[in-house]
Amino acid sequence: MKWLGAVLLIIASTCIGMYISNRFEKRPKHIRQLQSALQLLEAEITYSQSPLQMAFRTIANQLPFPVSQFFHLLSEDMKTAETDFTILWNKRAEELAELASYRKNEVEILKQFGSSLGQHDFIQQQKQIRLALTHLERELEDARDEHHKYSKLARSLGVLLGVFIVLLLV
C-alpha cells in the first residue's frame, strides 16, 4: 500500500513537470500561428478586400486548432451579436489565452490590435498589422529562449521533486 502511494506520487509530479514543460514548448508554436493568422488577415484585407467576417472564416479554415477556434467563434459572434466589435474581440482573446499557452504580453498585443481593426483605411490597417507582427516577433524570440532554457528543466525537476517528496514521507 505504501509503495503504491509512492509510485502514484512520483507519477503525479512527473505529469505536472511534463505539463509545465509542454506549456513552454507550445508557446513559440502558438505565437507563430498567431503571426501567420495576422499575415493571412493582411492578405485578405489588402488583396481580397473581403469584409472582416468573411476574412475571419477563411483564416479559421486555414489554421490549426487554438487560433482557428478564435477566428471561427469571432465570425459566428459577428453574425449574431449587436455589441461593439472590440468587446467581442477582447472576450474571445481572453478565451484564446486560456486555450493556447499565451502570456499577458501576447494577449495585450492582440487586444491592442483588435481595437485598431476596422478603424482605418487599407494602408493604415496594414501598418497596424505590421506593428502587431513586430511585437509578436519579439515575443517569439523571448518564448524560444525560454523554451530552450526551461522545458528540459521543468521535466527533470518534476521527476526529482516527486522522488524527493517520497523520500521525505517514507
Add this chain to the structure above:
Amino acid sequence: MLTDISVLFQIAGIGIILALIHTILKQMGKEEIAQFATLVGFIIVLYIVINGLSDLFNQIKSVFLF
C-alpha cells in the same frame, strides 16, 4: 546497536536527490534557486537528525534520572 537503519538511507537519498536538483538548476543558470534548494534540503535533514538526537537524550535521561 543501531536497529532502525532506514533513517540513514532516507538522509542519503535526500542528499543524492538534492545534489541532482542542484546540478540541474546550476546548469540552467539559476544559481540562487540552486542554493536555496540546497539550503531547504539541509534544513529538512537537520530536522530529521534533531528528532533522532532528542530520542537519544530522552533515553539518556530515563537511564540516569529515574
